[in-house]
Amino acid sequence: MFINLDFESDEPIYLQLVHQIIEGIARRDLRPGEALPSVRSLASDIGINLHTVNKAYQHLKQDGFILIHRQKGVVINPDGVPKADASHKSQLEKNLRPLIAESICRDISEEEFLMLCKSLYKTYQGGRS
Amino acid sequence: MFINLDFESDEPIYLQLVHQIIEGIARRDLRPGEALPSVRSLASDIGINLHTVNKAYQHLKQDGFILIHRQKGVVINPDGVPKADASHKSQLEKNLRPLIAESICRDISEEEFLMLCKSLYKTYQGGRS
DNA sequence: TAACTGTTATATTTATTGTATAACAGTTAG
DNA sequence: CTAACTGTTATACAATAAATATAACAGTTA
Structure with a gap:
């Protein structure tokens, strides 16, 4: 592991x-x-x-x-992880909100923030459909 | 307040x-x-x-x-919040990582995730330079 | 039978969270 | 000068969460 x-x-x-x-x-x-x-x-x-x-x-x-x-x-889980429903997405937004608020205060632009998210997505998408 | x-x-x-x-x-x-x-x-x-x-x-x-x-x-702070340095950005990435990992598991696409971030940014940018 | 599974129970230690009072030192308004 | 207000510090206490330590139970498998 x-x-x-x-x-x-x-x-x-x-x-x-x-x-x-x-x-x-x-x-x-x-x-x-x-x-x-x-x-x-x-x-x-x-x-x-x-x-x-x-x-x-x-x-x-x-x-x-x-x-x-x-x-x-x-x-x-052999069937894969259950897809996000409304409550999952609401929770995601709730977790994301303070990160974005602090980023704005610290002058991290929307573009820079989105680029960071994209690069993290890329980290996990080595072999995906 | x-x-x-x-x-x-x-x-x-x-x-x-x-x-x-x-x-x-x-x-x-x-x-x-x-x-x-x-x-x-x-x-x-x-x-x-x-x-x-x-x-x-x-x-x-x-x-x-x-x-x-x-x-x-x-x-x-009258001088505004200090801008993010390398350690702030590293911390941001550290906080963002598990949110994105779970999103991928739950089949939230990169596009949907980015849209959520954009809409949150918009929430705070009512009147900005 | 022996070794392995997750599970449950009980107990203890430690750290975090939140509250409760009280006092200190400096500022400011009356 | 006094009274009321600042943040700060100290101490104590209760509740909860986190982590560990043993021990046992009930099934499964080699």
Whole structure:
């Protein structure tokens, strides 16, 4: 796995885990149906507690990124991640708003902001339909 | 003031304060040099503790949005907010990355994402040079 | 049977958040 | 001069979140 945690960050490590797995899916490094490490093995691999990994997995399950089979294991959602609905988009806007407000205050132009977004999109679209 | 707090939100209220003041500056509702309410009056206005307001003000001061004169009061930075440097932009990219990764997973196209950003920029650019 | 799965329960530690009072030092208005 | 106002500091407390530590349970699989 490609997990790289920053224990000094103000971002909780269970959230770092969630984000890095989502990024792995976006990057198509993690494919639909692909298995994820068990909570215990991943925890010991990266040197954290089993419950912290489990918390991350539960979040990812709640949001449809993964499936958890009780006595089998954890798998990237074989049907793909559910498409964004209205509430997802509203949440996205809510998260985006303060970033854009600060960017405007700091004189980052709309063009520069959009270019940054485009380059990030490009980061994830190595091989996509 | 245009402060509207959500006490049910998972976002800390001191951060809600920070964001709403930054948005007020971006919207040019708060102008450079304009005075902000004292920690005590704002706290009592919105029904929270003085220290919570002070925490928000300290963050805004740290980031150059406001100036605090010891026995005078709090003022929107008269020289304007310091422009983004490399570390600001790196932080912006860091904050943007998980939003874009999830958007890709949820099949939000680059075009749709960019349109959302544009419409948010438009929200703040009511009267700008 | 043994080793593995996710899950649940309990407990503890630590950090963050928010509140509550009180006081200090300087400014300003009456 | 006094009173009321600034931000600031200190201390204490409660509630919550984050992370760890053990332990056990119920199925699955080699």
